[in-house]
Amino acid sequence: MSQIKHYTTVLLLAAGSLLPATAQQKATIKVNPSADAPTINKHIYGHFSEHLGRCIYDGFYVGEGSAIPNTKGVRNDIIAALKELGIPNLRWPGGCFADTYHWKDGIGPKEKRPTIVNQWWGGVTEDNSFGTHDFLDLCEVLDTEPYLAANVGSGTVQEFTEWIQYVNHGGKSPMSDLRKQNNRDTPWGVKFWGVGNEAWGCGGNMTAEHYANLYRQYSTFMTDWSNTGSLFRIASGANVADYHWTEVLMREIPKNLLDGVALHSYSFVTWEKKGSSTKFDEQQYFTTMQTALKMEELVTKHTEIMDKYDPKGKVALVVDEWGGWYDVEEGTNPGFLYQQNTMRDAMIAGTTLNIFNNHSSRVRMANLAQTVNVLQAVILTKGDKMLLTPTYHVMKMYKVHQDAKLIPIELATPDYKVGSETLPAVSASASVKDGKTHISLVNIHAKDKETVEIDLNALKLKDFTAQILSSGKLQDYNSFENPNAITPKAFKDFKVKNGVLTVTLPPFSVVVLEAK
Structure with missing residues (x-):
């Protein structure tokens, strides 16, 4: 066995053996802060x-x-x-x-x-x-x-x-x-x-x-x-x-x-x-x-x-x-x-x-x-x-x-399916520095929004702010005629209740949450 501890996100896909046969309707994240976790260089x-x-x-x-x-x-x-x-x-x-x-x-x-x-x-x-x-x-x-x-x-x-x-x-x-x-x-x-x-x-x-x-x-x-x-x-x-x-x-x-x-x-x-x-x-x-x-x-x-x-x-x-x-x-x-x-x-x-x-x-x-x-x-x-x-x-x-400092997480995510092939719809990582905790979330689904529930009981966090990068079409880009068509915006489609942060991610969007 390696002496190195790897803190990789665990992707529990709906099609896999670790979840029920019915498709998962929402993504769930459990944070597992560890004193031994590495620093994100x-x-x-x-x-x-x-x-x-x-x-x-x-x-x-x-x-x-x-x-x-x-x-x-x-x-x-x-x-x-x-x-x-x-x-x-x-x-x-x-x-x-x-x-x-x-x-x-x-x-x-x-x-x-x-x-x-x-x-x-x-x-x-x-x-x-x-x-x-x-x-x-x-x-x-x-x-x-x-x-x-x-x-x-x-x-x-x-x-x-x-x-x-x-x-x-x-x-x-x-x-x-x-x-x-x-x-x-x-x-x-x-x-x-x-x-x-x-x-x-x-x-x-x-x-x-x-x-x-x-x-x-x-x-x-x-x-x-x-x-x-x-x-x-x-x-x-x-x-x-x-x-x-x-x-x-x-x-x-x-x-x-x-x-x-x-x-x-x-x-x-x-x-x-x-x-x-x-x-x-x-x-x-x-x-x-x-x-x-x-x-x-x-x-x-x-x-x-x-x-x-x-x-x-x-x-x-x-x-x-x-x-x-x-x-x-x-x-x-x-x-x-x-x-x-x-x-x-x-x-x-x-x-x-x-x-x-x-x-x-x-x-x-x-x-x-x-x-x-x-x-x-x-x-x-x-x-x-x-x-x-x-x-x-x-x-x-x-x-x-x-x-x-990396905060290790366990992530269970719905599938993004095209034809007979699937990909995990949600991606995530988390870290803490200078008293601020950040959680970055990505929904790659081209059509569907994804609900993410994050168990925060191990972190005791309540007050969050967030930014989102999103647009109307996957093919959208910033042009020299319209250089600010896609820029980060304030994001508020989340709530905290009983130690659980619930976030609703629009299709093909990136969200970064911050808690002090």
């Missing part, structure tokens, strides 16, 4: 910024000469929005791009930097005007931890370790001297490092065994230059349900060289036919939610493997790419992965974050893909215009869980 709420489409250029970065208000070339409205969101970490420069990126091309005078052709995303030529200093200075402005994904696929150990020295060495060394020549005296102190990306695919099409040996080599030469052991080394982990990959990494890599193992999983209709981001029917929505809720199984099974080799839970599961993936918007570059963001994406965000919260004993970092103008973005831009997506609003509502 704030880094679960991380983000991802790749050199892909208009994420960096014409997204974050417009250049210092732009008429759009900016700080060192980065849009001020994006900076303000991400500060408000309280993002704990930001991953860069990829993604697939990371294993073709050579960091020295992105330092020094911008006019002297060589160009690069982005072979993965659209074949565009980039001028390297956004590089290491630009990204790390941005992270300082945002007060967020940088997460650098380093080049293993086409790089070298020397290149990798010199990058660490460049950004982290405080004394005299060749790379710190080079940094000072480029007008940065003090090191940034970067903690999070990805040792390559998707080594099973665009990072080199490697076998797990080959990558495990490469990882051992690279991580051996990584040093934080302060003798504090502050580097957090993250191995390129599995693609979805490739449990063999996780098994090999956990078995073959010494734990003194390993702090995190990544996992990538996206939500879509089918991989071959992802469908429109806005023009989808209920069956396509249901299928997308099947892949999103598969995260529960993925996290559980990868955790079981990690428990076998790491029973004390030293190594974190890092889900550093997740989110919805659909066909690009009509008329846009297919290599830019630009898509709209609807209430379907709000459902993906709310349910996925609940899964991460409930598995926070092992899941201690994650990164939504991606921040601006790519995939399930929290921000979209068009010229000088900017809008916040439904996903942004869900993550802002959920930020109350960052570094809060």
Whole structure:
């Protein structure tokens, strides 16, 4: 048996053997506060910024000469929005791009930097005007931890370790001297490092065994230059349900060289036919939610493997790419992965974050893909215009869980049924911090409201306030013509009686309740 306690939400489906044969008419939640429950690591709420489409250029970065208000070339409205969101970490420069990126091309005078052709995303030529200093200075402005994904696929150990020295060495060394020549005296102190990306695919099409040996080599030469052991080394982990990959990494890599193992999983209709981001029917929505809720199984099974080799839970599961993936918007570059963001994406965000919260004993970092103008973005831009997506609003509502103590729950939920297939209609997680208790609820049902009864006797809570994110249609989204069509609103459709909180959730809605 593992020495780690897992506080996963228990889903007791109406079709399962733990409930009567008659369909359950309402969802019930029992809270089980525990002194041994884990803290929900704030880094679960991380983000991802790749050199892909208009994420960096014409997204974050417009250049210092732009008429759009900016700080060192980065849009001020994006900076303000991400500060408000309280993002704990930001991953860069990829993604697939990371294993073709050579960091020295992105330092020094911008006019002297060589160009690069982005072979993965659209074949565009980039001028390297956004590089290491630009990204790390941005992270300082945002007060967020940088997460650098380093080049293993086409790089070298020397290149990798010199990058660490460049950004982290405080004394005299060749790379710190080079940094000072480029007008940065003090090191940034970067903690999070990805040792390559998707080594099973665009990072080199490697076998797990080959990558495990490469990882051992690279991580051996990584040093934080302060003798504090502050580097957090993250191995390129599995693609979805490739449990063999996780098994090999956990078995073959010494734990003194390993702090995190990544996992990538996206939500879509089918991989071959992802469908429109806005023009989808209920069956396509249901299928997308099947892949999103598969995260529960993925996290559980990868955790079981990690428990076998790491029973004390030293190594974190890092889900550093997740989110919805659909066909690009009509008329846009297919290599830019630009898509709209609807209430379907709000459902993906709310349910996925609940899964991460409930598995926070092992899941201690994650990164939504991606921040601006790519995939399930929290921000979209068009010229000088900017809008916040439904996903942004869900993550802002959920930020109350960052570094809060998990409250384990037992959840019994009705089914959401389409055809002969079913999904749990309700998703939930709960936490407490600074004397405030928060319960986040999601109803994914496309048509029916769901009643949720929460037994609060173990918490003795009475006075609640709440916010809701909802809309008239699943396909609704915020446009540049109507950027505030979907925003959080005050929610009052709940009552407390005899220690039971009864909440009525509209179809496809997200609700976060707070009690002091």
